[in-house]
Amino acid sequence: MRSMTGFGRATAAGDNFSITVELKTVNNRFLDVNLRLSSEVQSLETAIKRTIGNRLSRGRVDVNLQYERNNEVSYEINRPMITGYLAAMRSMKDEFDLAGEPDLNVIARLPNVVVPSKEEAGPEFFTAIETVLADALDDLEKCVRRRVRPSLTNLAQDSPVSNRACRPSRRSPPRSELSTTSGCSSE
Structure with a gap:
């Protein structure tokens, strides 16, 4: 086609x-x-x-x-990513003597931590x-x-073409009779 x-x-x-x-x-x-x-x-x-x-x-x-x-839809957790994130958080806590524990809600919102199972x-x-x-x-x-x-x-109905060669219906006027004005106004 x-x-x-x-x-x-x-x-x-x-x-x-x-x-x-x-x-x-x-x-x-x-x-x-x-x-x-x-x-x-x-x-x-x-x-x-x-x-x-x-x-x-x-x-x-x-x-x-x-x-x-x-x-x-069932979901899987990305264990290596979570393990790495938790290790980094614990290292940061120990190195800088910070208080608190990693938050499950923060971990779950990380990209590609919880993904639909394929x-x-x-x-x-x-x-x-x-x-x-x-x-x-x-x-x-x-x-x-x-x-x-x-x-x-529509094209076949509107077409004036017949089996013979296509010819103009009338001759074009001589060059001297052609208008020289354009369709645009010069205002």
Whole structure:
């Protein structure tokens, strides 16, 4: 398909997740795919670009792939980071003769101390992404066809061109008769 301006959207859901893909294309001479992916699907960037490249030959394509877990999210603690932080706090306390103990609330707010546990994506997940991407591309193609067909019909109806060579309906006036004033006022 020669991509043109259009929009496609599709959604799929599995047991523990839902995926939404939105595609927006605008005319461009070359194929330019821009992805906005959830961190869980970053590893699929190359495969997603390849799939789009197999279906579209040109255009700027903005892809927004949203992944949401439907099940309860479990968290992990970053033990090495906490151990290092506590050792630094104790060293600081002893070296500078400070009072107090490290606060759990302060530790929990440190970046990357408590993180969502990573779930291994199963084959159902990858199949769902392939399916929803294909469905979004199908929806995009339908949108482009709906936009192009009326334009082509109107062009054919409005066109004075017949099977013979296109000729001007009247001759241009001689150069001496052409107006030299511009459309802009000189005020």
